[in-house]
Structures are given as structure tokens and as C-alpha cells.
Amino acid sequence: MRVLAEARWDAGEPPGVAGFVLSRFNPLVVATAERCLSQLADSSPRTGIVLVTDGDRVSADHVHEAVADGKRIGPLFFFQSVPNSVAGWLAAKWDLRGPVVCVTDGGRDEAELLIDDGDAEQVLIVQVIADQAFAEIVSGGDPV
Numbered sequence: 001m002r003v004l005a006e007a008r009w010d011a012g013e014p015p016g017v018a019g020f021v022l023s024r025f026n027p028l029v030v031a032t033a034e035r036c037l038s039q040l041a042d043s044s045p046r047t048g049i050v051l052v053t054d055g056d057r058v059s060a061d062h063v064h065e066a067v068a069d070g071k072r073i074g075p076l077f078f079f080q081s082v083p084n085s086v087a088g089w090l091a092a093k094w095d096l097r098g099p100v101v102c103v104t105d106g107g108r109d110e111a112e113l114l115i116d117d118g119d120a121e122q123v124l125i126v127q128v129i130a131d132q133a134f135a136e137i138v139s140g141g142d143p144v
Helices: 025-037 057-068 076-080 083-094 108-116
Strands: 002-009 047-052 100-103 122-129 132-139
Touching: 002 025, 025 057, 025 083, 025 122, 025 132, 047 083, 047 108, 083 100, 100 108, 108 122, 108 132
Parallel strands: 047 100, 047 122
Antiparallel strands: 002 132, 122 132
């Protein structure tokens, strides 16, 4: 696998993202991915996305507490409670036409499968751990 671009976010508040509230999880994914994508002159229309995360704990905890207290849950929490939603948001904004995969561990193996199967020419891998995120875009071939 060749690494075409890399980016990270490990300090400071990422910019907000319309449609995602309360938690910084989704803005963190977007900010890191966009830093990585902006390094490429041309993102392939067959760029896949692999999001590696345990999910948005802040939103999950908010929903759990609201349900336990008998409170109404805002409709945006249904949308943002699924990590695929932010990956789909990125794909739509950047016109990425490869598959979207969310996993709790790994990333490189899934990217390699997508490329080897011909589903994607390159893959954006975004990994979120706590308040830090790392992104890379990989393609097939030997490391540079």
C-alpha cells in the first residue's frame, strides 16, 4: 500500500459541521479527513472511506441519559448516532464514489480489500481515538 496523504487532529476544537450537534466526534472526523483530502490535487471518484472508531460516546451518553430521564431526544441524534452518517457526509461533499466502511479496529486491511477487489482506486482511512484523529489516503502498489 502506498500512502498518498496524511493528516492528524490532536489539539484544539475542530470547526462545527452543519447537522451534527453537541459532540465534537463528527467535526473531528470531518476536519481530519478534509486536511488529508485537501493534500491531493485530484481525489479519485472511486475513493472509498474506512472509518475506524468505537463511535460517538458523547452523543450515545446524551441519548442514554435522556431516555433514562424520560426526555425527548432531538431528531439529529438519530442521524449522528450512526458513524456511517459522517462518512456519507464526507463522501457527498467531496464526491467520493467508493464504498463506505466503518469498523472498530484495523483500517488498512479493509482498505486493501477494497482496492484489491476493484471497489476503490484509493481509500481514505480515518481513525478516531478519544479526542484525537488520524487520516491517511492509501492506494495500491508499493510504498513510496
